[in-house]
Amino acid sequence: xxxxxxxxxxxxxxxxxxxxxxxxxxxxxxxxxxxxxxxxxxxxxxxxxxxxxxxxxxxxxxxxxxxxxxxxxxxxxxxxxxxxxxxxxxxxxxxxxxxxxxxxxxxxxxxxxxxxxxxxxxxxxxxxxxxxxxxxxxxxxxxxxxxxxxxxxxxxxxxxxxxxxxxxxxxxxxxxxxxxxxxxxxxxxxxxxxxxxxxxxxxxxxxxxxxxxxxxxxxxxxxxxxxxxxxxxxxxxxxxxxxxxxxxxxxxxxxxxxxxxxxxxxxxxxxxxxxxxxxxxxxxxxxxxxxxxxxxxxxxxxxxxxxxxxxxxxxxxxxxxxxxxxxxxxxxxxxxxxxxxxxxxxxxxxxxxxxxxxxxxxxxxxxxxxxxxxxxxxxxxxxxxxxxxxxxxxxxxxxxxxxxxxxxxxxxxxxxxxxxxxxxxxxxxxxxxxxxxxxxxxxxxxxxxxxx
Numbered sequence: 021x022x023x024x025x026x027x028x029x030x031x032x033x034x035x036x037x038x039x040x041x042x043x044x045x046x047x048x049x050x051x052x053x054x055x056x057x058x059x060x061x062x063x064x065x066x067x068x069x070x071x072x073x074x075x076x077x078x079x080x081x082x083x084x085x086x087x088x089x090x091x092x093x094x095x096x097x098x099x100x101x102x103x104x105x106x107x108x109x110x111x112x113x114x115x116x117x118x119x120x121x122x123x124x125x126x127x128x129x130x131x132x133x134x135x136x137x138x139x140x141x142x143x144x145x146x147x148x149x150x151x152x153x154x155x156x157x158x159x160x161x162x163x164x165x166x167x168x169x170x171x172x173x174x175x176x177x178x179x180x181x182x183x184x185x186x187x188x189x190x191x192x193x194x195x196x197x198x199x200x201x202x203x204x205x206x207x208x209x210x211x212x213x214x215x216x217x218x219x220x221x222x223x224x225x226x227x228x229x230x231x232x233x234x235x236x237x238x239x240x241x242x243x244x245x246x247x248x249x250x251x252x253x254x255x256x257x258x259x260x261x262x263x264x265x266x267x268x269x270x271x272x273x274x275x276x277x278x279x280x281x282x283x284x285x286x287x288x289x290x291x292x293x294x295x296x297x298x299x300x301x302x303x304x305x306x307x308x309x310x311x312x313x314x315x316x317x318x319x320x321x322x323x324x325x326x327x328x329x330x331x332x333x334x335x336x337x338x339x340x341x342x343x344x345x346x347x348x349x350x351x352x353x354x355x356x357x358x359x360x361x362x363x364x365x366x367x368x369x370x371x372x373x374x375x376x377x378x379x380x381x382x383x384x385x386x387x388x389x390x391x392x393x394x395x396x397x398x399x400x401x402x403x404x405x406x407x408x409x410x411x412x413x414x415x416x417x418x419x420x421x422x423x424x425x426x427x428x429x430x431x432x433x434x435x436x437x438x439x440x441x442x443x444x445x446x447x448x449x450x451x452x453x454x455x456x457x458x459x460x461x462x463x464x465x466x467x468x469x470x471x472x
Contacts, residue, residue: 032067033110033129036074037137040106043079043371050075050371065251078106078113079370080204083178085109088116091160092149104142107134111150115157123154178204182378183363190414195452199412199460202453203366209246209253210237210458211262212270214328215300218261220244226256239439240270242300260327265293266368268451268459272357272408273297275436275465280305282352285398287340287391290317292324292333294357299330309351311338341390348397353404356395358388360409360416364460367453385415392424396431402470405431408463412450417462421448424466431466 030038035057042048054072057063063071078085089108090097097105111130114121127150134143153160165172174181177200187196211234213223220242227234232249244262246253256262273294278284280303286295289310299308310321310333321335338344340356361381362372392407399405407424409416425431433447442455444465451461 029061029063029067031129032063032070032074034133034136035061035071036078037106037110037133039071039075040078040110041102043075044082044106044374045102047371047375050079050369069251073118074110074113076206076370077117078109079374081113081117081178082109082374083180084175085112085116087162087175088112088153088160089149092152092156095145101138101142103138104134104146107138107146108149111146112153115150115153127151127154173200177201179366179373180376180378183373183376186378187412190412198454199452202457203460205367205457207266207368207459208457209250210265210267211244211246211253211257212265212297212300213242213244213262214260215242216304216329223256223261226261227253230256237267239442240267240274243267243270258327260329263293263296263324263328265297266365266459267456268364268461269293269410270297271438271449271451271461272355272406272463273301274438275408275463276353276355276404276406278302278306278308278353282306283350284308285347285351285354285395286310287354287356287395288312288358289335290314290320292321292335294355295321295333295335296324296328296330298355299325299332300328302332304330304332306332308333309347310335311340313337313339340394341387343394343397345397349400351398351403352400353406354395354399355406355408356391357408357410358384358391358416360384360388360411361413363411363413364451364453364462365410367459381413381415384411385420388416388420389423392420393428396424396428396468399468401468403468404434405466405468406463407466408461410459410461412452412460412462417450417464418448421464421466430469432469434465434467436465 039053042053043050054075086097107130111126114126115123130150131143131147134146162172162175170181170184173184179200187199213220230252232252233247234244235247237243237245257264278298278301284298286308289295290312295308295310312318315337318335318337325333361376361384362369366373395405407421435444435447437443447466448464453460
């Protein structure tokens with residue numbers, strides 16, 4: 021990866037402000053913004069880690085940070101300029117949660133950024149509010165939960181009220197709390213060993229040589245959890261020896277279980293995580309057609325396949341919601357990892373909780389239903405269809421599959437076991453975030469009957 025060396029490198033705090041402005045005001049994605057900044061600037065290890073921590077930290081604590089601002093200021097949050105609001109969140113996050121940073125540095129560095137981007141009045145306001153927090157911090161606490169349980173939970177768990185209501189209704193208060201606690205934890209770095217280039221044992225030995233510590237995921241043979249030295253892991257990923265992927269994201273391809281020599285379709289494939297996982301499972305023998313809507317996303321699939329040494333993936337831009345009769349009944353296995361509301365991935369995409377609105381959830385089921393209907397047509401008699409999402413929403417998951425089965429009598433659910441004590445019911449499984457310390461996911465396995 022080539023980085024610019026002839027331009028001045030902004031501080032981690034200045035970059036964090038720029039990233040948060042793009043994310044919170046322009047609805048950019050945190051991971052893409054940070055990847056761009058890492059490519060653009062040659063940051064030291066400590067600065068790189070501080071940048072990442074500030075951006076994700078503010079996003080995970082955003083609701084509570086705004087609450088603290090409202091307690092300290094007589095101005096309405098809605099009337100504050102976004103730049104002022106974001107700088108205050110950035111400064112307060114350091115004061116509240118980063119004890120290793122001196123309080124004076126947290127305030128002074130925030131004010132220094134403010135001087136470069138806003139007028140003197142706002143600078144004085146920011147300086148005054150941050151110093152006001154230092155004087156009054158013992159007084160600023162949450163009110164008793166019984167006064168307003170929903171608002172309290174929203175501030176404590178940093179989730180929108182509509183989502184808390186939804187999860188408490190679906191799972192009960194205790195289970196909803198476990199879900200939200202897990203989604204506010206920093207996700208672990210998990211990787212999939214590329215078994216086309218090395219075995220898990222060989223890769224573990226290589227990690228040990230580089231003083232990178234890892235532990236196996238007991239239910240997934242080629243999965244490892246990096247526990248120490250993650251910063252030194254990335255050159256191994258660039259060399260195609262392993263692929264970064266959440267544990268939950270590995271489940272749909274495992275449930276589909278494609279075999280060497282089979283014809284497989286991945287309908288919504290970009291960036292190719294599950295596509296390449298299937299190719300490795302198939303020992304790079306057979307054929308995988310990988311579709312996605314946009315050409316630039318197809319490039320991601322091709323680049324990942326090339327890096328991993330995979331030749332059986334044929335990626336092409338196609339609108340999977342539109343039928344393609346020439347391919348009806350062609351595939352042994354079809355994977356539909358459908359576009360969804362993404363409510364299961366809030367740990368590593370915390371900005372979704374602030375971008376997504378409750379009414380947005382109505383947009384996904386019609387698309388998913390159409391995609392499932394198309395997917396059904398491509399499966400051979402006796403073949404397998406796996407439907408998955410990375411959300412926790414009955415309308416997109418269990419209700420969607422039941423409606424599909426009611427309309428497609430030629431399919432039946434097939435149960436599966438992930439590990440001892442974790443098995444599907446009616447061919448469906450929901451993985452809650454705390455169960456694997458990973459993303460929330462839903463997976464359904466359906467078989468097309470051979471006599472239809």
